[in-house]
Amino acid sequence: MCYIERMRTTIDIPDETYKNIKMMAVQGDSTVKQMVLDGLDLLMLHRASRPQARRLQLPLIRSTRTDMLEIDNEQIYEIIDFP
Numbered sequence: 001m002c003y004i005e006r007m008r009t010t011i012d013i014p015d016e017t018y019k020n021i022k023m024m025a026v027q028g029d030s031t032v033k034q035m036v037l038d039g040l041d042l043l044m045l046h047r048a049s050r051p052q053a054r055r056l057q058l059p060l061i062r063s064t065r066t067d068m069l070e071i072d073n074e075q076i077y078e079i080i081d082f083p
Contacts, residue, residue, distance in 0.1 A: 011036075 013021070025032050
C-alpha cells in the first residue's frame with residue numbers, strides 16, 4: 001500500500017471568487033479542491049520553467065585601463081544635475 005502524506009490548510013477566498021470557482025468546478029465536473037490543486041500545479045510548473053535570475057558581477061564592462069578614477073561628490077554634482 002502506498003501512503004501519500006497530505007497537509008490540511010485553510011485559505012480565505014473572497015466570496016465572489018469562490019462562487020466563480022465553484023461554478024467552474026461544477027461545469028467542468030470537478031471540485032473546488034481539485035481546481036485549487038491544479039492551479040497550484042500550474043503555478044509551480046510555470047515558476048520552475050522560468051530562467052533563474054543571474055546575479056550580476058561588476059564591472060559589467062571590463063576596462064583595460066589600470067588607473068583609478070577618483071571623483072568626489074562635489075565633482076559629481078558638477079557633472080550631473082541633481083534636483
